[in-house]
Amino acid sequence: MDDKLLKPEERALFSLRSLYKSYGYLPFKMSKFESYDFYLQHKDFLVSDRVITFNDTDGALLALKPDVTLSIIKNGEDAKGCKQKVFYNENVYRVSPNTHRFREIMQMGLECIGEIDLYDLFEVVSLAAQSLASVSDDFVLQISHLGILSAFLSGEGMTEIFRKQALQCIAEKNVHDLRRICIENGIDADSTERLCSFVGIYGERNKVLQMLEPLCTAPAACAALHTLRALSDLLADLPYSDRIRFDFSIVNDMNYYGGIVFKGFLSGICEGVLSGGQYDSLMSRMNRTSGAIGFALYLDLLEDRQSSADGYDVDVLLLYDETVPYQTVAKHVSGLVAEGLTVSAQKKAPAGIRFRRQIVLGKENTP
Amino acid sequence: MINVALPKGRLGEKVYAMFEKAGYECPAIKEVNRKLVFENTQKQIRYFWVKPSDVAIYVARGAADIGVAGKDILLEYAPDVYELLDLQIGKCRMAVAAPKSFHDNGEKTLKVATKFTNIAHRYYADKGREIDIIKLNGSIELAPILGLSDVIVDIVETGATLRENDLEVFGTIVPISARLIANKASFQFKTAEIEKIAAEIGKQVMA
Numbered sequence: 001m002d003d004k005l006l007k008p009e010e011r012a013l014f015s016l017r018s019l020y021k022s023y024g025y026l027p028f029k030m031s032k033f034e035s036y037d038f039y040l041q042h043k044d045f046l047v048s049d050r051v052i053t054f055n056d057t058d059g060a061l062l063a064l065k066p067d068v069t070l071s072i073i074k075n076g077e078d079a080k081g082c083k084q085k086v087f088y089n090e091n092v093y094r095v096s097p098n099t100h101r102f103r104e105i106m107q108m109g110l111e112c113i114g115e116i117d118l119y120d121l122f123e124v125v126s127l128a129a130q131s132l133a134s135v136s137d138d139f140v141l142q143i144s145h146l147g148i149l150s151a152f153l154s155g156e157g158m159t160e161i162f163r164k165q166a167l168q169c170i171a172e173k174n175v176h177d178l179r180r181i182c183i184e185n186g187i188d189a190d191s192t193e194r195l196c197s198f199v200g201i202y203g204e205r206n207k208v209l210q211m212l213e214p215l216c217t218a219p220a221a222c223a224a225l226h227t228l229r230a231l232s233d234l235l236a237d238l239p240y241s242d243r244i245r246f247d248f249s250i251v252n253d254m255n256y257y258g259g260i261v262f263k264g265f266l267s268g269i270c271e272g273v274l275s276g277g278q279y280d281s282l283m284s285r286m287n288r289t290s291g292a293i294g295f296a297l298y299l300d301l302l303e304d305r306q307s308s309a310d311g312y313d314v315d316v317l318l319l320y321d322e323t324v325p326y327q328t329v330a331k332h333v334s335g336l337v338a339e340g341l342t343v344s345a346q347k348k349a350p351a352g353i354r355f356r357r358q359i360v361l362g363k364e365n366t367p
Numbered sequence: 368m369i370n371v372a373l374p375k376g377r378l379g380e381k382v383y384a385m386f387e388k389a390g391y392e393c394p395a396i397k398e399v400n401r402k403l404v405f406e407n408t409q410k411q412i413r414y415f416w417v418k419p420s421d422v423a424i425y426v427a428r429g430a431a432d433i434g435v436a437g438k439d440i441l442l443e444y445a446p447d448v449y450e451l452l453d454l455q456i457g458k459c460r461m462a463v464a465a466p467k468s469f470h471d472n473g474e475k476t477l478k479v480a481t482k483f484t485n486i487a488h489r490y491y492a493d494k495g496r497e498i499d500i501i502k503l504n505g506s507i508e509l510a511p512i513l514g515l516s517d518v519i520v521d522i523v524e525t526g527a528t529l530r531e532n533d534l535e536v537f538g539t540i541v542p543i544s545a546r547l548i549a550n551k552a553s554f555q556f557k558t559a560e561i562e563k564i565a566a567e568i569g570k571q572v573m574a
Contacts, residue, residue: 172450269552271551
């Protein structure tokens with residue numbers, strides 16, 4: 001098969017399927033629909049609480065899937081000591097934050113559910129990096145730890161409203177408004193400075209760990225820092241280790257995630273193409289005792305990487321008329337295809353078609 | 368190459384002057400012509416003028432790596448961008464104004480005329496006040512004068528227009544100024560260049 005014929009998202013699909021299988025992740029296929037009640041119970045965890053609903057033939061209210069992870073957790077079981085490792089390729093239906101209309105999003109991702117240890121964190125983060133690398137060498141994977149964020153945002157006078165506003169500022173790397181909010185909320189000068197300097201800590205992993213060391217004094221922050229350091233050491237041997245950085249502006253949804261969270265970027269695509277993390281909070285809300293980590297790659301965003309190639313629809317436009325025997329047309333077409341060319345056989349050139357060269361068969365088309 | 372979306376108008380000229388002073392000059396931008404894009408290949412910078420309210424869209428969608436947008440636009444449309452610097456220019460405030468005689472006794476739904484529906488909605492939702500938002504695109508001050516609304520939520524700079532129409536400010540929602548914003552993905556791949564620009568401009572803000 002000619003690899004050039006594949007769109008970037010199709011190429012990614014093939015290579016990722018092979019990658020995930022090689023690490024023992026099993027394919028997980030699910031129905032396009034779920035009971036609407038299921039999403040209603042867990043709407044706090046959805047990116048948007050708006051879902052496309054319809055009635056089944058028996059009157060039951062169903063929804064087109066807005067999320068894959070919830071369905072995987074629902075169908076999985078807690079098994080002591082074991083891990084359920086699955087990958088999926090599914091379309092989900094969500095409201096776009098830009099157009100405020102529903103859109104179909106093609107996702108490919110994996111989930112590791114069970115008693116998660118440091119190796120699992122490493123494996124999933126490294127698979128996220130390998131997923132990005134399989135699309136392009138020019139990628140960045142940012143990692144954050146929500147435990148550190150929580151520790152920084154649990155000081156005296158830090159109310160729920162303050163935390164929400166501060167998280168927004170951290171996500172925006174917005175030190176000026178963060179300082180203003182701290183002053184407005186009566187946060188002491190030391191905590192304000194600590195929080196503001198925290199926003200400026202990002203980039204190369206060892207540099208970040210060094211800068212964080214004196215700031216992470218609370219036990220919870222120390223434990224999170226320890227995990228980050230251990231993870232960083234394991235990641236150090238990867239060939240593209242320098243493309244994996246720490247950045248605490250990745251705040252994700254703290255209702256859903258806890259612990260390690262990450263986001264992937266590819267050069268030339270204007271938004272994050274990969275998102276994931278540990279979602280232990282979601283697991284416990286769904287009455288599961290184990291932990292979980294996973295990620296999704298948004299394949300539809302890879303369309304932006306598709307080059308306009310050479311601007312031609314076909315290599316050859318072959319024009320023929322009634323005087324030409326069909327066997328002759330078939331022979332010409334198969335000959336050109338055998339040469340590796342793309343051919344469109346037509347009686348009349350379609351409007352707007354772009355071709356490298358034109359072959360004319362028959363009387364009417366003879367110049 | 369860093370692509371910069373500048374807001375058209377007086378604010379944009381001030382912003383360009385800051386970039387110029389920071390060492391990112393582009394003399395072609397001062398020529399009088401109909402060009403839309405100006406480039407200094409030596410400095411690896413490209414500027415383009417866009418409608419102020421569109422700057423955040425150009426940056427969020429990656430057509431520009433960085434840009435300068437008013438905080439009012441950032442609050443209203445909440446684009447997913449980094450907000451790196453408060454430039455401390457174009458200062459004004461988002462405020463609630465009404466006729467001097469206005470008194471809100473909370474008995475009825477408050478009619479609010481505004482161009483900034485999201486900001487108004489959030490402000491009154493936080494207060495738990497029920498409102499009826501009337502979206503207008505201009506001449507907001509006219510709404511309470513003609514009884515279309517009880518109050519307005521709008522940008523107030525000097526307050527001269529309000530005074531001339533017997534309106535006064537009843538509360539400030541948030542201070543507004545121009546902000547340097549960056550596309551989150553561009554920032555990952557052009558970190559050093561964007562940080563350098565922000566640092567150089569930051570020095571001028573601090574001075």
